Each structure stands twice: as C-alpha cells, then as structure tokens.
Amino acid sequence: MRSMRTAAKIPIAHPIIGDEERQRVLEVLASGILVADRMVREFEEAFAAYIGVPHAVATSSGTTALQVALEALGIGEGDRVVTTPFTFAATSHAILHAGARPVFADVDPGTANLDPEAIEAAVRREGAKALLAVHLYGLPCDMDAIGETVRRHGLLLIEDCAQAHGAAYRGQKAGSFGHASIFSFYPTKNMTTGEGGMVLTSDPAVARRARLLVDPRTEGEYVYSVIGYNFRMTDVAAAMGPPQLRRLDRLNEARRRNARALTAAFSRLPWLAPPVEPEGATHVYTAYTVRVRDREPFMAHLAREGIDHKVFYPMLIPHTPAYRRLGFDGAFPVAEALTREVLSLPVHPALTDDDLHRVIEAVTTFRPR
Ligand SMILES: Cc1ncc(COP(=O)(O)O)c(C=O)c1O
Known part of the structure; x- marks a missing residue:
C-alpha cells in the first residue's frame, strides 16, 4: 500500500480559476469601475440564457438571492413556506428574514430531497403560500410530483439551486421550473465568483422588484418605492462568471x-x-x-x-x-x-x-x- 505520509491531502473542493477569469478581473481593476456595471450585466444575460429563463438579477451571495426572491414574490408576514429541514441554514433563514414562517417537511431516504408526500401532508396540515425546494448535492427534486402539488394548491415555487448549476430534470434545467429560483457562486460550488448569487424569474414584475431590492438606486436618484438593500454583486466578482459558465x-x-x-x-x-x-x-x-x-x-x-x-x-x-x-x-x-x-x-x-x-x-x- 502507498505511503500516505508523503501524499498530499485530497481536498473536498477545489475551485478552478482560469487565465480568462484572471484577465477579466484585471481588466475591471484597470477600468476603475468596480461596482455593478458591464460585467454584472453580461453575466446576468449569459446565466439567464444558460438556464433558459428570461430575467436574472445578480446578488452578493446565494443567501441574499434567497431573501430577494422571497420578498420579490410578495412572501412576508403571516405566510407559510414549506421547505426541507435538511439543508444549509440560509434556505430557511431567508424565510424568517422575509417575515414568513418555515414549515418543515421530511425528505426522501433515497435522494435526501423533499419527499413529495411529506410536502403534500405539510400543506394540507398547515396551509402554505409557497414551497422552497432545494436540489440537494446537485440532484434535482422530483419535479413531476412537486409540479402537481404546486398546481393543486396554487403555491408559489422557489427553487434553491445553490448546489445545482446545470442539473436537469427530464432535460429541463433546475432553476427554470419555479416562479423564481436562486443560485450561489460560493467557491465550493460547481462554478464560482468568489462570493455571489443570482435570482432568476420569468415574471418581469418579480424581476423588477428583485432588482430594486438588490439595488434601490436603479429606481432613480433618491426616489424609493421599495425598502431595498444593497445586495449587489461587484464587477470584480462578475468578471469571473462568464468564463466559469462556459466551462x-x-x-x-x-x-x-x-x-x-x-x-x-x-x-x-x-x-x-x-x-x-x-x-x-x-x-x-x-x-x-x-x-x-x-x-x-x-x-x-x-x-x-x-x-x-x-x-x-x-x-x-x-x-x-x-x-x-x-x-x-x-x-x-x-x-x-x-x-x-x-x-x-x-x-x-x-x-x-x-x-x-x-x-x-x-x-x-x-x-x-
Ligand atoms: C442549499 C443552499 N442554499 C443557500 C446557500 C447560500 O449560498 P451562499 O453561501 O452563496 O450565501 C447555500 C450555500 O452554501 C446552499 O448550499
């Protein structure tokens, strides 16, 4: 047997950053425009096209993307959102931050994703406005069964695709099923911008609200109709996005x-x-x-x-x-x-x-x- 004393430890994750990412980051630094600008818009358009959804809004992280997605869909005080107890905490933290209440449902033993029967039972028991489904470890949920439950109860569907870049269900990309979906570009994910996230939606009104929440300045100087945040991605981070996506x-x-x-x-x-x-x-x-x-x-x-x-x-x-x-x-x-x-x-x-x-x-x- 080989001697492990000399072999380096094999890491659990290893981001791959290429020359193009380096070059584009240097380009941003040289331009002097470091905030959300050309690189962010380019990344949003490329990512939306890749997933097959018309609107994308880049954010500072997957965590902030979740909060924006829920708020942009109008989820708030008094609403219940069914989700999984077996996930990264940001998923359900976002529900609480939005002022709503998570309703946890058990998962499937084979896939570790939400069990459609447990979702159905939770909705019938407690009532719900929305379902926040996580495609855990890179495996999409059972979208046939989830789609049926969503239609039957008139739920809003949000997909947490922080771990599912490029995953698909019957050939359709994860992130294109929901009323909104979110991604994370944290370094351990399948693609990275250092820190970063994205909200996707087919609904132009939801996209507009999401953009205002992420960057209240987009409404015009010092005129506000939404209590927004600053959840912007920077151009330095976004510069890495398109080459990461191409790979x-x-x-x-x-x-x-x-x-x-x-x-x-x-x-x-x-x-x-x-x-x-x-x-x-x-x-x-x-x-x-x-x-x-x-x-x-x-x-x-x-x-x-x-x-x-x-x-x-x-x-x-x-x-x-x-x-x-x-x-x-x-x-x-x-x-x-x-x-x-x-x-x-x-x-x-x-x-x-x-x-x-x-x-x-x-x-x-x-x-x-
Ligand atoms: C399922 C899930 N949701 C949300 C997030 C939050 O993403 P971020 O770390 O970019 O805030 C993560 C990231 O680890 C995640 O795995």
Whole structure:
C-alpha cells in the first residue's frame, strides 16, 4: 500500500480559476469601475440564457438571492413556506428574514430531497403560500410530483439551486421550473465568483422588484418605492462568471465521470450506500454523498488516508439552537437518520486519476466494526 505520509491531502473542493477569469478581473481593476456595471450585466444575460429563463438579477451571495426572491414574490408576514429541514441554514433563514414562517417537511431516504408526500401532508396540515425546494448535492427534486402539488394548491415555487448549476430534470434545467429560483457562486460550488448569487424569474414584475431590492438606486436618484438593500454583486466578482459558465458543462461532465467511477467501485460494499440518480434526473454532484451506518470510525480512517470529507449536514435546521428558541422542533425520522449517516467525499473536477484511485482505495480498504 502507498505511503500516505508523503501524499498530499485530497481536498473536498477545489475551485478552478482560469487565465480568462484572471484577465477579466484585471481588466475591471484597470477600468476603475468596480461596482455593478458591464460585467454584472453580461453575466446576468449569459446565466439567464444558460438556464433558459428570461430575467436574472445578480446578488452578493446565494443567501441574499434567497431573501430577494422571497420578498420579490410578495412572501412576508403571516405566510407559510414549506421547505426541507435538511439543508444549509440560509434556505430557511431567508424565510424568517422575509417575515414568513418555515414549515418543515421530511425528505426522501433515497435522494435526501423533499419527499413529495411529506410536502403534500405539510400543506394540507398547515396551509402554505409557497414551497422552497432545494436540489440537494446537485440532484434535482422530483419535479413531476412537486409540479402537481404546486398546481393543486396554487403555491408559489422557489427553487434553491445553490448546489445545482446545470442539473436537469427530464432535460429541463433546475432553476427554470419555479416562479423564481436562486443560485450561489460560493467557491465550493460547481462554478464560482468568489462570493455571489443570482435570482432568476420569468415574471418581469418579480424581476423588477428583485432588482430594486438588490439595488434601490436603479429606481432613480433618491426616489424609493421599495425598502431595498444593497445586495449587489461587484464587477470584480462578475468578471469571473462568464468564463466559469462556459466551462460548467465540461466540468459537470467530469464530476459525473468521477461519480460513476466511485459508485462502480463502491457498489459491492454492503456497509455503504452510494448516491442515486433517479430516472429523468441529471445529477451534477456538487457533493458526492454516501450513507454509512458507523460513520465515526470511517471518518477517522479517511483522515488517516489523507482524504478530505465533510458531513452535509450534521443537524436539522429546526433542531438548531436558534430555531429551537423560536419554538421550532418536530420529528423528521428520515432526515434525522441522514444527519447521522451521510458523508461527502471528493468528486470535484480537479481530481486526477491518481486522486480518484486514492479515494477508492481508502474507502474500499476500510473494515467496518
Ligand atoms: C442549499 C443552499 N442554499 C443557500 C446557500 C447560500 O449560498 P451562499 O453561501 O452563496 O450565501 C447555500 C450555500 O452554501 C446552499 O448550499
């Protein structure tokens, strides 16, 4: 067996920044125009065209994009929004920031995405104005079932695509199903602008409100009809967007190839469940997440072998101290089991063949108790 003492640790994420990004950032710095301008508009247009939605508004992060999307759709005081307890906290924080109340529904054990039956039950039990669906780890939700629930109850649909750039359901891109959708360009995502986000919508009125919330100055100097923020993306960040986007499909294909190699190597391990890709879904593997029963010794073994790994997510949002203080709780048996069993392994496109073999060797040589 190879000596791990000399081998560098294989990171869980590795942003790929090319010459074009560097050159365009330098161009912005040389121009002296650093705020949202030409680069932001170019990135918005390119990203909207890629997803297949007419309007895009760039933001400072995925977190601010979520807040803007909800407010631009008119979600606020007294409204209920069904969402998943098994996600990054920004998803449901945004609902609270908008003045609305999250209603958590359990997830599907196979996909870790919202369970359509649990959504239906939550809407019937508590009533809801909107559904905020997260395409977790790069895998789109079951959009057939979600579409039916949304139509049946007249819900607004917001897609959190922070982990789903280029993912698709029956050939249609994640981010083009909802009344609005959001993306994040944080460095661990499938494409990055350092920090950054985007709100997408087909509704011109929602797009206009979103733009005013992100940048109240767009209404005209010192004339305000909306209580806005400053959630703008800068031109320095946006300069990286178009070249990142041009590379996205190729890099997603590399993620999918890496995932196939991992899954093929792990398929006979009785103690590990690899991620699934249900019929109709195109997974883009922002995270390659397996389930293991006895996670602690497995993590210790990976650490010894120099394989970076991460638990997304170890605690359900409604069970965190901040949410408990607000009176949230509830039993979500499937999601709770996932918090104890999930583990994400390196799958990013910067992995070499040698790296991939090291990940495979490390996992397959582990002997569970
Ligand atoms: C599902 C989900 N929603 C929202 C966000 C927030 O994005 P950002 O980190 O850009 O604010 C993230 C990012 O980590 C995420 O994974």
